[in-house]
Amino acid sequence: MTKKPEQSEQPAGESKTAQCPICDGAVDVESPNFPFCSGRCRLVDLGNWMKGDYTISREIKESDFDDPA
Numbered sequence: 001m002t003k004k005p006e007q008s009e010q011p012a013g014e015s016k017t018a019q020c021p022i023c024d025g026a027v028d029v030e031s032p033n034f035p036f037c038s039g040r041c042r043l044v045d046l047g048n049w050m051k052g053d054y055t056i057s058r059e060i061k062e063s064d065f066d067d068p069a
Contacts, residue, residue: 021045
């Protein structure tokens with residue numbers, strides 16, 4: 001008989017965490033700054049977008065604006 005995997009590996013009462021994409025720090029998924037660990041990292045990410053450090057991987061097509069419904 002095979003054992004079924006547990007749905008949650010964390011003890012009850014502990015919140016789930018993720019990794020901040022800017023500083024790799026721990027982030028509580030319930031944080032108002034999620035997915036960032038702080039307002040500072042949120043602003044650093046915004047600055048990266050404004051400087052053009054991030055790009056969209058393909059050219060935007062006219063069909064991207066069509067209503068999917």
